[in-house]
Amino acid sequence: MDKSAAPVTGAGFRLGMRKVSVLVPGVVVFAVAFGAAASAKGLSLFETLLMSGLVYGGISQLVAMELWRPEWSWGAIVGLAVVTATVNSRMILQGASLQPWFAPYSKALNAFHLFFFTDANWVIGTRYRAEGGRDLGVLIGAGVLLWVVWILFTGLGYGLGALVSDPRAFGIDLVMPIFFAAMIVPLWRGRRAAVPWVVAGLVALVTAKLFDGYAFIIVGSLSGALVGAFADDAA
Amino acid sequence: MTLPDLGSWGAIIAIVAMALATYLCRIAGVVLMGFIPLTPHVRRGLAALPGSIIAATVLPLIERLGLAAAIALLAAIGSMVLRRSELLALVVGMSVIAGLRALGF
Numbered sequence: 001m002d003k004s005a006a007p008v009t010g011a012g013f014r015l016g017m018r019k020v021s022v023l024v025p026g027v028v029v030f031a032v033a034f035g036a037a038a039s040a041k042g043l044s045l046f047e048t049l050l051m052s053g054l055v056y057g058g059i060s061q062l063v064a065m066e067l068w069r070p071e072w073s074w075g076a077i078v079g080l081a082v083v084t085a086t087v088n089s090r091m092i093l094q095g096a097s098l099q100p101w102f103a104p105y106s107k108a109l110n111a112f113h114l115f116f117f118t119d120a121n122w123v124i125g126t127r128y129r130a131e132g133g134r135d136l137g138v139l140i141g142a143g144v145l146l147w148v149v150w151i152l153f154t155g156l157g158y159g160l161g162a163l164v165s166d167p168r169a170f171g172i173d174l175v176m177p178i179f180f181a182a183m184i185v186p187l188w189r190g191r192r193a194a195v196p197w198v199v200a201g202l203v204a205l206v207t208a209k210l211f212d213g214y215a216f217i218i219v220g221s222l223s224g225a226l227v228g229a230f231a232d233d234a235a
Numbered sequence: 236m237t238l239p240d241l242g243s244w245g246a247i248i249a250i251v252a253m254a255l256a257t258y259l260c261r262i263a264g265v266v267l268m269g270f271i272p273l274t275p276h277v278r279r280g281l282a283a284l285p286g287s288i289i290a291a292t293v294l295p296l297i298e299r300l301g302l303a304a305a306i307a308l309l310a311a312i313g314s315m316v317l318r319r320s321e322l323l324a325l326v327v328g329m330s331v332i333a334g335l336r337a338l339g340f
Contacts, residue, residue: 022322029329047246054254064253072245074238081252088260090288095264097284100273102265114261126285171332174307177296178328180289181308185315187286200287201294208295220291221284228283229276 005134006104012137013144016124020142023120026175027146028153030058033172035157037065045158052154056118056147059176060087090217093225094122098139101129105136116143119176123183130187195231200224303340307332 031052038048038061055061060083067080095117102110113136121142128138188194204220241248271277297305311328315321 022320023325025322026325043246047250050247051250051253054250055257057257060253060257072241072249074241077245077249077252080249081256084253085256085260088257090292091257091260092264092267093284093288095261096268097264097281097288099265099268100278100281103269110265111262114265115258117261169333169336171307171329171336173300174304174328174332175325177293177300177304177308178311178325179321180293181312181328182315182321182324184286184289185312185319187289193283194286196283197286197290201290204291204295205298208298216295217288217291220295221288224287224291225280225284228287229280231279 006136007134008105008109008136008140010137012135013141015135016121016128016138016141016143017145019124019128019138020120020145023123023179024146024149026179027058027120027149029170029172030175031150031153032157032160034058034061034065035154035159036161036163037062037157038154039158039161041065041068042070043068045155048158049151049155052151053147055084056116056150057084057088057091058119058150060084063087086214089214090119090221091117093218093221094119098122098125098129101125101134101136109136113140113143116140116147118143118146120146120179123179127183127186192231196224196228199227301340303332303335306335 034052035048038051039045043051051061051064055064063083064080067083069076095114117139121139124142125139184197200220200223202220203223204216207216207219268281293308297308307328310331311324314327315324318324
């Protein structure tokens with residue numbers, strides 16, 4: 001395979017860590033909030049760190065704390081896995097959106113780095129690629145740095161516990177929406193290109209009204225992608 | 236066939252199940268797109284996808300979280316337009332929401 005077409009370098013890895021550093025403070029407060037919620041729910045420190053290390057998906061981990069129980073049945077575990085998959089189903093589309101970037105790399109490398117794939121490095125990677133960047137190290141560096149930060153500050157939050165018992169008061173439920181909303185600005189390519197986004201938002205609003213859960217993200221996003229795929233044909 | 240008793244392993248197995256479900260989400264879109272040829276339509280659809288994911292995630296959340304959240308997000312976007320700094324946008328957005336909530340909104 002042509003190496004120059006599929007670069008992954010240490011310099012890219014460091015660039016990714018630098019690029020994502022602006023998102024670290026938000027991840028820190030989110031991680032502290034999760035750690036505090038986990039200690040309030042009675043998880044052991046080991047279980048809390050294990051969840052942050054293996055799952056590494058903030059919103060799904062907070063939702064899991066709502067469903068956490070002292071005794072488990074196989075049925076309850078399957079239910080938790082299904083809820084986790086629906087909350088994280090946006091990752092399916094985020095992965096799809098970057099697949100043309102990943103395609104030249106080996107399956108093993110993709111299977112490895114996707115373990116660290118999350119909202120924040122998707123944001124960084126999408127922006128980097130839109131600016132013409134191709135070094136996969138950027139995505140991996142950003143993901144790995146945030147993974148370490150996520151685990152460390154989960155532990156801190158677990159220790160602080162009750163001190164941050166009301167994360168809502170600090171606006172922690174808004175960290176991810178703020179990241180996402182702020183990303184609209186660098187993604188902006190004029191009004192025509194934004195038409196699919198408007199459709200996606202409106203379809204998601206209606207879907208959220210009609211159905212419980214997180215299906216609105218998938219239904220809305222796919223509607224926007226469909227509009228984007230065929231919008232220019234009429235023009 | 237009966238499943239083995241969970242014993243004291245329930246929490247650990249629950250965490251592993253969450254991890255498997257999440258990893259499947261991480262790889263599923265990439266694997267699926269490997270089977271779909273990149274026609275011009277698919278290319279344009281993928282190009283519209285990031286902004287669509289953001290709009291589809293954020294708008295219903297704002298609707299659920301209320302007016303204070305909407306104002307905070309607009310403030311964050313405004314600071315992003317002016318300064319292009321995600322960190323500043325986060326500080327602005329979280330200050331606005333914390334302030335509004337402290338005032339009882």
